[in-house]
Amino acid sequence: MSISTATATPAPRLRRPRRDIGPLDYTKRAWMRLLLAVNFVFLYFPIVALIAFSFNDSKRNITWQGFTFKYYTQAFNNNALQDAFTNSLMIAAISTAVSTVLGTMLGVALHRYRFPAKDVVESWVHLPIVIPEICMGVAMLALFALIKFPLGLATVIVSHIAFSIPFVAVVVRARMAGFDLSLEEASRDLGANQWQTFWNVTFPYLIPGAVAGGLLALTLSLDDFVITFFTSGPGSTTFPIKIYSMVRFSVTPEVNAASTILIVLTLTLTVVAMAMQGRGGNKKI
Amino acid sequence: MTEKPGIISIRNVSRRFGTVTAVHTVSLEIGEGEFFALLGPSGCGKTTLLRMLAGFESPTEGEIVIAGIPMLGVDPNRRPVNMVFQSYAVFPHMTVEQNVGYGLRVTGVARAEAAERVKEALSLVKLGGFEGRMPSQLSGGQRQRVALARALVKRPKVLLLDEPLSALDAKLREAMQIELVRLQKTVGITFVIVTHDQDEALSMANRIAVMEAGRVRQVAAPADLYEFPNSRFVAGFIGKLNLFEGRVAGVQDGKLALDIKGLDRIAVPFDGHASGEIAIAIRPEKLRLDRQPSAADRIGVRGRVSEVAYYGNESHVYLKTDDGTSVTANVPNSARSTRPTIVVGDELWASWDAADTLVLTE
Ligand SMILES: Nc1ncnc2c1ncn2[C@@H]1O[C@H](COP(=O)(O)OP(=O)(O)O)[C@@H](O)[C@H]1O
Numbered sequence: 001m002s003i004s005t006a007t008a009t010p011a012p013r014l015r016r017p018r019r020d021i022g023p024l025d026y027t028k029r030a031w032m033r034l035l036l037a038v039n040f041v042f043l044y045f046p047i048v049a050l051i052a053f054s055f056n057d058s059k060r061n062i063t064w065q066g067f068t069f070k071y072y073t074q075a076f077n078n079n080a081l082q083d084a085f086t087n088s089l090m091i092a093a094i095s096t097a098v099s100t101v102l103g104t105m106l107g108v109a110l111h112r113y114r115f116p117a118k119d120v121v122e123s124w125v126h127l128p129i130v131i132p133e134i135c136m137g138v139a140m141l142a143l144f145a146l147i148k149f150p151l152g153l154a155t156v157i158v159s160h161i162a163f164s165i166p167f168v169a170v171v172v173r174a175r176m177a178g179f180d181l182s183l184e185e186a187s188r189d190l191g192a193n194q195w196q197t198f199w200n201v202t203f204p205y206l207i208p209g210a211v212a213g214g215l216l217a218l219t220l221s222l223d224d225f226v227i228t229f230f231t232s233g234p235g236s237t238t239f240p241i242k243i244y245s246m247v248r249f250s251v252t253p254e255v256n257a258a259s260t261i262l263i264v265l266t267l268t269l270t271v272v273a274m275a276m277q278g279r280g281g282n283k284k285i
Numbered sequence: 286m287t288e289k290p291g292i293i294s295i296r297n298v299s300r301r302f303g304t305v306t307a308v309h310t311v312s313l314e315i316g317e318g319e320f321f322a323l324l325g326p327s328g329c330g331k332t333t334l335l336r337m338l339a340g341f342e343s344p345t346e347g348e349i350v351i352a353g354i355p356m357l358g359v360d361p362n363r364r365p366v367n368m369v370f371q372s373y374a375v376f377p378h379m380t381v382e383q384n385v386g387y388g389l390r391v392t393g394v395a396r397a398e399a400a401e402r403v404k405e406a407l408s409l410v411k412l413g414g415f416e417g418r419m420p421s422q423l424s425g426g427q428r429q430r431v432a433l434a435r436a437l438v439k440r441p442k443v444l445l446l447d448e449p450l451s452a453l454d455a456k457l458r459e460a461m462q463i464e465l466v467r468l469q470k471t472v473g474i475t476f477v478i479v480t481h482d483q484d485e486a487l488s489m490a491n492r493i494a495v496m497e498a499g500r501v502r503q504v505a506a507p508a509d510l511y512e513f514p515n516s517r518f519v520a521g522f523i524g525k526l527n528l529f530e531g532r533v534a535g536v537q538d539g540k541l542a543l544d545i546k547g548l549d550r551i552a553v554p555f556d557g558h559a560s561g562e563i564a565i566a567i568r569p570e571k572l573r574l575d576r577q578p579s580a581a582d583r584i585g586v587r588g589r590v591s592e593v594a595y596y597g598n599e600s601h602v603y604l605k606t607d608d609g610t611s612v613t614a615n616v617p618n619s620a621r622s623t624r625p626t627i628v629v630g631d632e633l634w635a636s637w638d639a640a641d642t643l644v645l646t647e
Pocket residue numbers: 302305306307325326327328329330331332333334
């Protein structure tokens with residue numbers, strides 16, 4: 001030891017070593033940061049503009065004339081818009097309730113049971129998520145035409161339930177993937193029957209998944225346009241479709257105001273859904 | 286051990302999963318108040334057997350009788366047994382108190398009585414004062430106590446424990462071994478414990494079934510198992526061995542005469558039946574090391590020290606004999622000294638009393 005330190009080599013020149021930038025150190029690269037900024041602008045500028053101009057005191061949407069709430073008042077007093085909003089809420093409420101229950105059951109079943117052709121069933125479950133919405137819409141319309149079911153609120157609700165179930169099922173299934181099956185066995189071992197076990201042990205565990213899935217279904221239903229467009233009939237116009245029809249005449253600040261309301265609503269629901277999922281994740285041991 | 290039919294009778298039980306036979310025609314009688322261990326290497330079917338007792342698996346063949354009642358078709362929630370799971374399976378969304386009281390609540394035990402029993406069970410596992418804690422606020426050892434209390438509060442006839450100590454660190458494990466034995470004595474019910482750790486089984490159980498590949502190889506008390514193993518597998522699984530291969534030469538003065546490779550002809554006391562190829566074994570702590578040839582009444586072999594491992598209380602001395610066989614001797618460090626008395630390269634005689642020889646016929 002002492003010998004080797006006695007014949008010390010000349011001290012290396014002090015230079016701060018240049019740290020390599022790792023492949024995932026995005027924020028260390030200037031051009032990446034620029035790209036990120038540009039992306040944010042493209043993504044959010046239109047939305048910010050939309051919201052800003054909903055307060056614009058001008059009939060046209062081009063120049064800023066001053067702040068006003070009058071288009072919100074106008075939107076609230078627009079009966080057709082009100083009806084559409086009520087429709088949307090009703091459709092969303094019913095389809096969410098039904099699809100959450102069915103989707104949760106499906107998610108639990110997919111997690112729990114092995115049955116013949118399970119892979120096939122799973123792919124079918126995912127199908128509505130991946131196939132283009134327009135195809136879903138056309139298919140739904142064709143179905144209702146085939147069975148001669150008049151288009152209206154009922155058809156919209158049924159369609160919304162149909163496309164929401166897979167989303168709920170996928171979220172619930174993901175939640176269940178972390179479930180320790182010995183918890184159910186412990187419950188059975190301690191004297192609980194299968195129903196007691198489900199309600200006392202399994203259900204509390206899957207609640208965050210079901211709630212997140214349900215909120216997802218609610219958001220999807222609230223702002224769905226394509227499928228609703230194909231399956232709605234007279235008297236079942238929803239909020240997004242109403243906005244679309246208003247835009248076809250002219251983009252007035254009233255449209256902006258209505259859109260802003262929809263944005264705030266869906267954003268709130270999404271944030272709540274994410275919070276629920278986050279909390280569920282933390283509660284796991 | 287027990288003369289009357291046991292609290293658990295396992296009769297010719299097999300369990301197959303597809304082509305895998307996890308448990309192969311096992312028969313066991315477990316007596317009331319026993320601390321019984323199922324011991325074997327990983328994958329030998331211990332858990333499967335335990336789960337059949339709890340009712341989570343059903344035997345493909347054979348019969349299980351618990352407390353005189355055949356268990357065929359009896360659901361887990363209707364069996365007089367409770368289980369402590371390997372993962373503890375403490376309900377994460379319930380407090381300690383709710384966890385322990387769960388089994389009483391779902392079976393409709395009156396609230397006042399349940400509260401009393403929960404309190405009692407918690408103090409039994411020394412968790413008084415933890416009632417309001419959530420499982421995420423407990424250490425692994427405390428979670429295990431919750432699992433224990435939760436099972437014991439049901440007052441089962443038999444408590445089943447699947448590798449209860451495997452997730453604990455070494456210190457805690459030893460404390461918990463003592464704790465479990467104390468607990469079993471206190472409550473007086475039958476404990477059936479699954480473990481792959483021989484020390485755990487030897488130190489806790491009063492009877493051990495050693496399993497290999499789905500079969501029970503030997504059932505005996507710890508000392509019998511260690512000193513009189515019936516097979517190479519059991520001898521090798523429980524404790525360490527020096528193994529010598531050889532064949533039976535005949536009977537000589539009422540003793541078994543053996544020709545063992547690397548040793549001369551030896552005669553050992555043996556009252557079983559043996560012929561043909563055979564193995565003998567000697568435990569490392571039964572060997573004595575000398576610098577001179579050992580006494581004539583002992584079986585001895587000469588070797589050169591190839592390695593010495595120091596463990597504080599004892600040293601393990603590894604010898605190589607002339608024909609290349611390795612022999613390990615455990616030597617207690619009974620005198621206080623820092624100077625090793627045996628060093629690599631020493632030529633020594635390892636010897637043992639013929640009566641200590643294990644004759645392994647299978
Ligand atoms: N549910 C099951 N399905 C298929 N094979 C299983 C199942 N449970 C256990 N086995 C198999 O049975 C054998 C014994 O398993 P197990 O009882 O868990 O062993 P141990 O607890 O002794 O480690 C293993 O080969 C295991 O793969």
